Amino acid sequence: MENSLLLTYLILTPFIGSFLILFFKKGQEHLIRYTALAISTIAFIISVIIYFQFDSANAGFQFIDKFHWIKGLNIHYHVGIDGMSLLLVLLTTFLTPLTLVSSWSSIESKVKEFTFFFLMLEVGMLGVFISLDLFLFYVFWEAMLIPMYFIIGIWGGKERIYAAVKFFIYTMFGSLLMLVALIWLAVYAIGPLGYFTTNLIELYAVSPQIPIDIQTWMFIAFAFSFAIKVPVFPLHTWLPDAHVQAPTAGSVILAGVLLKMGTYGLLRFNLPLFPEVSVAAAPYISILAIIGIIYGALVSMVQTDIKKLVAYSSVSHLGFVVLGIFAMTQESIQGAIIQMVNHGLSTGALFLLVGIIYERTHTREISDYGGIAKLVPVFAFALMFASLSSVGLPGLNGFIGEFLILLGSFKSPVLGSWWFTVFAASGVIFAAVYLLWMYQRVVYGEVTNPKLNGLKDMNNREIFVLFPIFIFIVWIGIYPSTFLKVSDKSTAKVVKQMYNPEKINPVQMGLIQSTK
């Protein structure tokens, strides 16, 4: 694939834009908001151009840009995308402008700083998804912590300091172990390669030659770091704090994109770098994933705070994604990727809706609501829509992802038991229970809380934010091929690397033949 500067433009747009924001003065909040919207929209347009130029018949990396960054240590600025990262890049650039617009009413103090951090966050997230050099990846992965830390800490809720510090140290701890593993891997690769490199593509080729016990340690270090980010049970305790305390825009990005960085990391690094260990570890990680699915759902059910409920539902949904990845069939990995996008859209929408109602009533307690369907019909409809998408109603996006994951895990040769599917499927039922029960208590019934009288419905700006998300929710639900075909070849490649088809019965790749 020939070189392309598009990805570099993509990442430079918010980067330069964020510094542009710093030149505005106090009192120019409107200007700042519109400039940021314009900048993030340009980034979105660039990513759409990338989508249209993307060759989905090619399983390798495309749009590569590479030059020496730190010559002494053979570190490159090396970016590129394949089918797996393209969708996540699109999700990031899609959610960022919408989230910025959603914050127009909720973020009133220090707008300049907020916008600066938010665009920097976008730089970090995009960087994580497009880096093909482990060092570059690590820099983005860590640097992204700083803006998120400030967003939670400055604009968050009552317990924001605790949440911000916990988020920071938790993630930092995991990633530092990954740093050691990353260097260890690169040092080991000196043997076969003859030189020190952090180039991911070169490391793919040599890492399976590393002694298996050392691979195991490396796998654990990488997986630990990503598992904290996902978060996989039992490393999830930072998530409810961070999600609940973050401002709405922060929660949307946290749930919509940041958590995906963990699952993306598992898919991009753990599986292809350490295939043998991944196959061996698959049942254990899948068990944790299933515990996460059920635990997350059960804990969601008993929440009295809507935002907390949505936060815990992420633990449950991300459990599906992890299960999909470690089931290691093409269907399940395709399902995992589409489920990452789905979760970004539906949970993002749910957080936005919770934010919208919270701005009006300043309460998130479910018991403070009831009967608002009559007062705010548009809101009630939107909440219904987002909840059903999250539940996995056929015809909407959630169904596609969960179905593919369950199907893939059922016939997964590495899990080897359909019990995984049975337990995971129960999560779908629980999701229906906690979301619809919440919906019923919030929206239906009689208005019991006198403070709710005079509640205003969603305004045009809020509808404008949610409408595009709903379009994609329906689109993925009805015609997922638009998105599935993009990642088809890349996932097939990953699956092929994972196990020798002659040893294990080849899986029938029936469902999603690529649209050739």
Added chain:
Amino acid sequence: MFNNYQEFWNLLPMIIIGAGIIISLIIEMYSKKSEVILPWFSILLFLAAGLHALFYIGDISIVLQNMLATGGNVNIFHAIFTLGAAVVTLLSIDYLKKYGIYFREYYIILQTSVLGMMLMAAAKDILVIFLGLELMSISFYILAGMNRKRLNANEASLKYFLLGAFATGFIVYGIALIYGAAHTTSIDFITSDFNLLSGNLLFVAGVLLFLIGFSFKIAAFPFHMWVPDVYEGAPTSVAALFSTGGKAAAFSAIIATLFALFNNGGQGNFFTPFLAVISVLSMFYGSIVAIAQDNIKRMLAYSSISHAGYLIIGLAAGNYDAVAGVIFYLAAYTFMNLGAFGMVALIEGKDETNLSINSYSGLGSKKPLLAALLALLMFSLAGIPPFAGFFGKYYIFIAAIKANLTWLAILGVISSAISVYFYIRIVVLMYFKTSDTEIGFEESNNYMLAIILSVLIVVLMGVFPGSFIDLVTKFI
């Protein structure tokens, strides 16, 4: 004295400082405006010496009857010392005014201490190291007590002197044993006979004593007792010098002396176990105790102990990457710490107020620029990319893993994760807390220039470490 003009030219950085000291003495004697002239004259000297060292880095030679080396890493160290000292001088101008402790010898003693550091880095003979060390240390003892009327400062000075003299005793004894075993004090001769000598118990004991003596100087556990008290009692600008130039000089001497240890195939060395233990203890002790500190100078003192630990990982690894990594880390650390101490010196009120970390509450909204700069320095000290502190750690961990010391690297990152807590606590206070009390301090251009310069170097070294690394690796 000089064999030719080239030798003179190569030694110019040290000659500039040496001649500068004499000229400064004359200025001090005859000028009534020495308070204004001397600092800027010193800055000029430091800049001239530092830039000369950087520009003529390729002039590698051994001069003055095998006593001193020039060029290569020696020049990098010289640049670190002199440019660091220039920043310290810039910080001192208003700091001394604030406390009313301008005594005319201050800047001259600053210059002598820098000359001592430069001698240590350039030494090719253990005795020259000792000469440099004493020149630096004695200057430091005086500087620590510069605030003569304060009890704290006197205590710091005395404590530093007593413990420093004790450490010097170790070093002298070590040198005596090394001489006894090797019959020479020339580092080159010792290096070439290293394999033979390493079987000699006398020699090993000598080197160990030498290392213990220097562990005092680099503030490594368990030889760190003086650090918090001295940093707290000494004027902040002076503490900035102790924690950066002083530490870098001691490391330069260790690297120069024990280069032999770095020269045996990159698989660690004879003293690895000793160094590894000191390193782990320093990192954890520094990181954990720093959490409990309320005084920002003491916090930075414990942070300095834990950074010494990371640097010693490099010594324990003992390969070429380690040398490059340690030098990079020292350069990065010098400017991060100078920036941080500069900020403390600026915010510190007269009579040592505003030293509690709580004084930094709400700085984010009161002084946005200062707070942003300090936050950046804290992130860099914590080792978060894309700042210089991160890259230094990355380099040192590469060295450690190449030397099969993966466990040490793992302990290193665990300690880093702990240290994140107290660094970001400052950020938490500045941005997430508010405070009604005004903190009164006067901003001045000198402070701002010093701090912004340090931050700029920290950012540039973090984002574009390549050219600096090329410089370091070229001459190892």
